[in-house]
Amino acid sequence: xxxxxxxxxxxxxxxxxxxxxxxxxxxxxxxxxxxxxxxxxxxxxxxxxxxxxxxxxxxxxxxxxxxxxxxxxxxxxxxxxxxxxxxxxxxxxxxxxxxxxxxxxxxxxxxxxxxxxxxxxxxxxxxxxxxxxxxxxxxxxxxxxxxxxxxxxxxxxxxxxxxxxxxxxxxxxxxxxxxxxxxxxxxxxxxxxxxxxxxxxxxxxxxxxxxxxxxxxxxxxxxxxxxxxxxxxxxxxxxxxxxxxxxxxxxxxxxxxxxxxxxxxxxxxxxxxxxxxxxxxxxxxxxxxxxxxxxxxxxxxxxxxxxxx
Amino acid sequence: xxxxxxxxxxxxxxxxxxxxxxxxxxxxxxxxxxxxxxxxxxxxxxxxxxxxxxxxxxxxxxxxxxxxxxxxxxxxxxxxxxx
Ligand SMILES: [Zn+2]
Numbered sequence: 001x002x003x004x005x006x007x008x009x010x011x012x013x014x015x016x017x018x019x020x021x022x023x024x025x026x027x028x029x030x031x032x033x034x035x036x037x038x039x040x041x042x043x044x045x046x047x048x049x050x051x052x053x054x055x056x057x058x059x060x061x062x063x064x065x066x067x068x069x070x071x072x073x074x075x076x077x078x079x080x081x082x083x084x085x086x087x088x089x090x091x092x093x094x095x096x097x098x099x100x101x102x103x104x105x106x107x108x109x110x111x112x113x114x115x116x117x118x119x120x121x122x123x124x125x126x127x128x129x130x131x132x133x134x135x136x137x138x139x140x141x142x143x144x145x146x147x148x149x150x151x152x153x154x155x156x157x158x159x160x161x162x163x164x165x166x167x168x169x170x171x172x173x174x175x176x177x178x179x180x181x182x183x184x185x186x187x188x189x190x191x192x193x194x195x196x197x198x199x200x201x202x203x204x205x206x207x208x209x210x211x212x213x214x215x216x217x218x219x220x221x222x223x224x225x226x227x228x229x230x231x232x233x234x235x236x237x238x239x240x241x242x243x244x245x246x247x248x249x250x251x252x253x254x255x256x257x258x259x260x261x262x263x264x265x266x267x268x269x270x271x272x273x274x275x276x277x278x279x280x281x282x283x284x285x286x287x288x289x290x291x292x293x294x295x296x297x298x299x300x301x302x303x304x305x306x307x308x309x
Numbered sequence: 310x311x312x313x314x315x316x317x318x319x320x321x322x323x324x325x326x327x328x329x330x331x332x333x334x335x336x337x338x339x340x341x342x343x344x345x346x347x348x349x350x351x352x353x354x355x356x357x358x359x360x361x362x363x364x365x366x367x368x369x370x371x372x373x374x375x376x377x378x379x380x381x382x383x384x385x386x387x388x389x390x391x392x
Contacts, residue, residue, distance in 0.1 A: 240360050
């Protein structure tokens, strides 16, 4: 096993030992999970979330002051979500972790496939719908399950991509929400999100899963090729090969700058969405905005003029 | 090291060796690399970014600095998934 950013070559045993050391250090340094926490683990069945499930189970299942529950969001993507849902179920059964599933069809009124059919794939990339739906439902399910934290499987590659994507899109608002702890600002009903694996490169999570015989669903989301993320990922991977350490540098730079900028940035007081009551930056949250948008797009299409925007 | 020469296979050029690459997901192909080339050289000649894959030989994970031998069959497994 090679860690190109340090130039180290490690055997499987030392790789695994180092992996654990880094995860534990990050958890304790940032105080991500503490006594009294009930942690909702976002579990898609892919490698990152399945490794996270196993890691948190190993670290906390013997603790009596910390409890775990797994949450799967079923976005409604035909042919993609069902196999991974099965992997998620099996993993929870094996580890004895309670598993809840929350679906877009029930809570949003539509599956992601239906939303894409109505909205098309050009203007609103499916990923922006999906991201909003997933975050919203994860929070709703976590609150219902009595969670004090939501842990997600975001890795170093995801985090570096998010930083650059916000630059590319010029999305300062979104950038301000990056960091080790997301949503620290207290708001009734908002469950704080933590990312225990955010300093572990994606490739090392895959290696850890393979070396430890952790079953995961290797499927790629059928909509992912439409996303800006894909282009940014290719660019970062090219940079990483030419300049090892790029991913760490991007995330570390953002982590060092953001706390200073964030202080001056959050002028607006977060408010409750007028429709659903969830945390929102305006009178209506994005989840409810999308639901309304889709309703009116669908009405326009039904009138028979193709519903041009 | 067993000699695989003279089995009717297309002979690799002078100073070259021939290896079989199985991409997962994907298909198998034959590649020709310089004698003494490492897995990282093979990946860059195939334009595969090493950040996106792990490489196995006979089911074992390999470091990318490992040298290839003529007739090797390596699996290049994509690690990019939905999360
Ligand atoms: Zn709302």
